[in-house]
Amino acid sequence: MTMNWSVVTQNMGLFLEGAMLTLQISALALLISIPIGVITGLFRVSNNKILTLISTAYVEIIRGVPLLVLLIWIYFVMGQFLNLGAYWSAILGLAIFSGAFIAEVVRSGIQSVPRGQMEAARSSGMTYIQAMKLVILPQAIRAVLPPMASQFIILIKDSSLVSTISVVDLTLVGKNLVATTFRSLEVWTFIALIYFLMTFTLSSIIKYFENKYKIRQ
Numbered sequence: 001m002t003m004n005w006s007v008v009t010q011n012m013g014l015f016l017e018g019a020m021l022t023l024q025i026s027a028l029a030l031l032i033s034i035p036i037g038v039i040t041g042l043f044r045v046s047n048n049k050i051l052t053l054i055s056t057a058y059v060e061i062i063r064g065v066p067l068l069v070l071l072i073w074i075y076f077v078m079g080q081f082l083n084l085g086a087y088w089s090a091i092l093g094l095a096i097f098s099g100a101f102i103a104e105v106v107r108s109g110i111q112s113v114p115r116g117q118m119e120a121a122r123s124s125g126m127t128y129i130q131a132m133k134l135v136i137l138p139q140a141i142r143a144v145l146p147p148m149a150s151q152f153i154i155l156i157k158d159s160s161l162v163s164t165i166s167v168v169d170l171t172l173v174g175k176n177l178v179a180t181t182f183r184s185l186e187v188w189t190f191i192a193l194i195y196f197l198m199t200f201t202l203s204s205i206i207k208y209f210e211n212k213y214k215i216r217q
Contacts, residue, residue, distance in 0.1 A: 018173035029094035037102025109144035
């Protein structure tokens with residue numbers, strides 16, 4: 001089979017636009033998912049049984065539903081009641097999905113702090129909220145930040161599924177080009193390379209700051 005890489009050079013603008021949209025959707029989804037995950041994670045360790053039940057139900061349901069199904073449900077089902085469009089349906093779906101996993105990261109980070117820290121703070125006269133804000137969370141954040149940063153990398157890879165609801169991301173650009181040029185080998189190889197470069201670059205940045213943080217500690 002003869003390879004013709006001109007399909008890549010001739011459509012470089014489309015690839016770059018698709019890559020930028022992929023990063024944009026992933027970044028916006030992450031920004032929305034962080035408060036969702038943090039609040040849900042705090043509810044998971046709350047003494048309020050109702051909040052714990054609601055947050056647990058959210059985490060278990062979302063983690064038990066495939067992302068592809070969630071995206072399709074939001075776009076086609078919620079789309080009948082809310083005029084979200086494909087772009088915001090994709091962001092909302094990714095944010096809700098990622099938020100459930102961030103919630104578990106936050107919960108595990110909080111629970112990694114020795115229980116005696118909370119007891120000591122409460123015995124000194126602090127309320128539960130004060131103890132959580134001033135004592136527990138500052139310690140938990142060290143364990144929480146690295147996996148939360150890594151969640152951005154996961155989001156970039158997961159975002160390839162938004163092409164199923166007609167968002168013209170990097171993956172849909174590839175599908176359209178293959179359909180018109182029939183150069184599947186060249187197109188998908190180049191797209192795989194772009195995804196690798198994006199995730200590898202972000203992973204290297206995360207590792208750099210992790211190592212720098214550890215050295216300072």
